[in-house]
Amino acid sequence: MRGGESKHSAIMSDEEKDGTGTAWRSLGDFIRSQRELANLSMRQLAEIAKISNPYLSQVERGLYKPSADVLKNIANALHMSAETMYAQAGLLDDSPDRDESHHGVEHAVKLDPQLSVDQKETIIRIYRSFIGRE
Amino acid sequence: MRGGESKHSAIMSDEEKDGTGTAWRSLGDFIRSQRELANLSMRQLAEIAKISNPYLSQVERGLYKPSADVLKNIANALHMSAETMYAQAGLLDDSPDRDESHHGVEHAVKLDPQLSVDQKETIIRIYRSFIGRE
DNA sequence: AGCATGTGCTTGGTATACTTAGCGCAAGCA
DNA sequence: TGCTTGCGCTAAGTATACCAAGCACATGCT
Secondary structure, three states: OOOOOOOOOOOOOOOOOOOOOOHHHHHHHHHHHHHHHOOOOHHHHHHHHOOOHHHHHHHHOOOOOOOHHHHHHHHHHOOOOHHHHHHHOOOOOOOOOOOOOOOOHHHHHHHOOOOOHHHHHHHHHHHHHHHOOO | OOOOOOOOOOOOOOOOOOOOOOHHHHHHHHHHHHHHHOOOOHHHHHHHOOOOHHHHHHHHOOOOOOOHHHHHHHHHHOOOOHHHHHHHOOOOOOOOOOOHHHHOHHHHHHHOOOOOHHHHHHHHHHHHHHHOOO
16 A cells, blocks of 8 residues: 555546436445455456446546446445445335335344344444534 | 337348447346336437437347446446346446445445545544554 | 656546437237 | 328438546655
8 A cells, every 4th residue: 555645636626516316326325435444445446346346436526327237246345245236226116015124223233143132332422423413 | 119120120140249238238138138027218218318219229129338326327227226227237347355344334434425535534544443453 | 066766747639338319020909 | 092100120320338548746766
């Protein structure tokens, strides 16, 4: 890990460029955060996902909406299920009986056997502060 | 229902044209069968799925591999879940990594629409530090 | 200083997803 | 016998997903 972020390069005229749509931007952010969480550089992830690094750059910045199999490859490279990816891309929630979209973070936390009670409370407290429901 | 199939038009040089790949052909067949099962003409389905009828034609014949949201729209129009569609397209079955812990808290956090990306990152980081996995 | 390597990003091109117009045929009605 | 309507498909164009080359900066080594 030598190089850095430089300076976001060029003009920061993004912000609300919209480009192709709105939901795709958040997908890009999601991918980027997951990539950084996994300590991968763009080129590394791009290589694993079998796409070019410039393209990954554009995707993360929300300029393009990747096709399904690219999405699948990225999801794979990040060790997550393709479904999670599609869900984030807003590609899954639809008309059919898709009721249980609300697993809920709190519920999942409470059920996790790896967490102590105190840890659960901590996480839930942070979670609530984030979503404003204090 | 007035018109018919005519004569498959032109030359029947298809069979194994391959075009864009092999798995996509079966997807096309699948869509066509479902469409006929629902007694819909191409134009009808195309209208509902918000795509053009010639394009639907190409897709059913396996000439093109439709993008994810087109797939979603078609699935919708045929009253089936998008997942079923993706599965048929071979877009779902890859390596779910079989890591049980992903289905719990992290999964729920990732899917929560009320959280910003940074917030998700924060929570997941805390979560991981709690359970000792990196 | 100067080179080597690593970072994210821009530029310009190619491939392919997707659309608007239009063809040839089959069935129903005058 | 035409004319109309609906069918699937072809042909030609536009939009966009995607790639190969390369830039500007940053770090580390000598």
